[in-house]
Amino acid sequence: MVKRTLLIAVTITTGLVILMGYFINLPALVSVRKIFLNWAIILAAVALLIGLINLIVVHARKIINKEPGSHYSLVLLVSLMVTAVVGIVSGPTSKMSQWIFNNIQIPIETSLMALLAVVLISAAIRFTYRRPTSFSLIFIFTTLIIMLGTVSNPWLNVSWLSELRLWITRVPVVGGARGILFGVVLGTIATGLRVLMGADRPYED
């Protein structure tokens, strides 16, 4: 009970100090806020390290237990170890680290993006195979307008396509995205207030 009360008190106090630092220009408050922020940054870095250790443990366990697909875990652990050793021994931005980055990571991730393009085109083609609704047709035609309005087209070089694309990206797209963001912000404020009031206690999980 004492532990729980202490946890709630620390959370609420920290939250209020950080929040008040934004509204009240008090040097002492700003200093305390800076200290808390630096702690949070250090904790985030430590969390990354813990995540890495957890990744190693989970995949090592898979290999030891000979679970299905454990050979992928082996590839992951070997790659991780090689990259880590190269980074630690020769430096994180050394020529060897750059070689790994330029010749393995960039080609793999770029290839994944290229695969995504092919799969998305294939999905768009199959989109009309099912009974098309008005919304699915709007979706397809909007996609085509955005694509053709972005590039120079040797066969269909019309200015209205580019202008239509600009209107779509600046009005309906921004409106929709802002609406979603607004919802997210309201949710964040509500969650923050609940934590500040002690109604939500995620640290007790």
Add this chain to the structure above:
Amino acid sequence: MAGLLCDNCGAINSPGNQVCQHCQASLEDHLTQPEPISSDGDVPGQSQKFNSTGHLGFPVDDHLGSEGYDSGHKQSPLAELGDVIPIETVVEEISKPKPYSLKIRVTDAQRTNIRLLEKLTRTEAGSRPTPKTSNITTQHIIRILIMLFLILAISWPIFFDPPHLPLPAADSNVSSFSQHILSLPLDAPVLLAFDYEPGYASELDTSTTAVLDQLMSRNAYLTLVSTSTSGAIQAERAISIAEVKAARIYEAPTDYVNLGYIPGGATGLIGLSTGIRSTFPLSINGDQVWQSPALQDVNTPNDFNLVIVITDSSATARTWVEQVRPNLINTPLLMITSAQVEPLIRPYFDSDPAQVDGLIVGLAGSVGYETFTGRIKEASNLWGSFSMSVVAAAGLILFGGMVSAILAANKQGQDYPGGE
């Protein structure tokens, strides 16, 4: 031995008596009359019975005798509720269930049906071998055709004489970007954030290279940071490419410094905006960089002459605008973004006062920037292949979608010939 309680005088009478043996009062028409409990083992309370008139009787244990009931029990509190309590339903609820045989009585025909049902369910529950499917499906063939068509569209402008494709013009956001770099004093410190994933390198490398080339021409002192774990090495790669394109040598820590990764996302950026020295006491290589002539007066991002963010994510771009921009009083914030980020970030440029002072978006923005500065022509060389591949993709979607819709309509017609 059990008895009947007379509610007139309270005496216990022998079972079977119609009138009280003491006061001659009737023992039939009252609620408080306890029903005699047989001594054959019935448990009191479980074997409550009702008299002939349907009223509740109380069991009386003969061990209690006449003194087993106090005066309160002589007149039952339920006496007035004789016609209110639904006796029949109570009887149904508390009486013992009738014994039924556990054996199901079924006819021969029913038995045959049961066997048939069991046989059917047994075959359904059992595993059946899955039908062997071909390794190459129509979907695979379609995807391979799409890939070949895209490769053809991309390589056509490279290997053959490309059709005349007009290059995108430099918009106001691109010209504003370039103007800010041109107005930099020589050797000015510039903060560069490399916040994009390696998968987006193809799109963002061209504009990054062009901007780095222009910054190097001003001999700017570059300070590199990143909120992405791969950002630090991405920054080194970009510097290496720009060195080759600009035919210049930029060396750390004399010409630039790589501070590395900022952990904590938005929190890390708040820390950076309030005190960059406490966030990064050393460079990624462990160098003491804050004493160098270019950075000795730098304490916050506001002390840089320019802050440039290169990102593929609208969330990251927003975080920079929301967390760092308010602390940039005199320093412009410029952005190089992927095309997917444009819709959410462009309003920050269009607003008055602008929160983003210059913007290069995607490959089209790179081409516009190159056209405006007249320096490296890397993005312009890629524009033909990019345009042709996008037009090919749009054509595939349009043509394939129409064929797909016709096939679907035909299939529907075959499944439902009557059109129903």
